[in-house]
Amino acid sequence: MATTPPPPVKNSLLKLESQICFPVYAVSRLITKAYQPLLQALDLTYPQYLVFLLLWEHEQLTVKELGEKLLLDSGTLTPLLKRMEQKQWLSRRRDPRDERSVIIALLPAGRALEAQAQQIPLQMLDKMQMSEAEITALRTHLTHLLTQLA
Amino acid sequence: MATTPPPPVKNSLLKLESQICFPVYAVSRLITKAYQPLLQALDLTYPQYLVFLLLWEHEQLTVKELGEKLLLDSGTLTPLLKRMEQKQWLSRRRDPRDERSVIIALLPAGRALEAQAQQIPLQMLDKMQMSEAEITALRTHLTHLLTQLA
DNA sequence: CAAAAATAAATTGTGCACAATTAAACATTA
């Protein structure tokens, strides 16, 4: 009795489920969505929150420094920072000693947000339901990938 | 001799470097950038490539099915699929048996792209420089997070 | 010093990503 030929095996590397890239892409968007209700209470978007994490730590930074730390360019940062400036969270001014640079400095309203953001990291950790060990392992692999691709 | 008081320790959870979320966000964008030169040769964006991965495997899917698999809604997919339709890569038509659904079907020009995309996964693996074990571990942690957040 | 090169932001244009709303088709049920 003749057997039917085996079905042609698709190049499994071209399947969505074989990709490592898709989970990264999907998880990244899901994380942003998980932040959303927490950040909405502060009238913040996720990239704006990242800018604040840096400003709460450093008080003031140039656009270039923000870009280096966040891996974003001025095409993204300039309009984002203008929106944050409009809300009086930060100031944008040229560095008098090098007029090419723009210094972004925290304003009182921006500094005040830090207190309201205190709970966010723990709330996110709670949503993610990952052990300390898992998080460390994940971060290790991701930072490896990051240095590989940056 | 009086010791200086310890510097006030910033809530380390509110530092960018403590966050697991930032590496995911940054790596996701870096991966997209790494794909860019490879996909540009096929006139594709990364989300369009993801749609093709599914269509190459399934030949035709509804917008709803694409959305479920990619975790994207019609607000993102409709304009994206219209652009792909304009390039004659796929067709969009209502399902005659349920006019609410729109069936996305591969067209010859879209099917032809599969051959040209064959090399992409290996080229990406090469760029990422990760061992099989690392990739598996990373995917495991990410899919865990994905189910946790989805 | 003047010309050329490099640097830092801003601008322009395209394409996601998503919340919120709308519209149409279908399913359920009173």
Add this chain to the structure above:
DNA sequence: TAATGTTTAATTGTGCACAATTTATTTTTG
């Protein structure tokens, strides 16, 4: 079956994200 509710896309509006270009300033170099 008419009214109600559900499902599926499309639409609208906002905010990234990034490539490519432009502008202004500073640095380097011939």
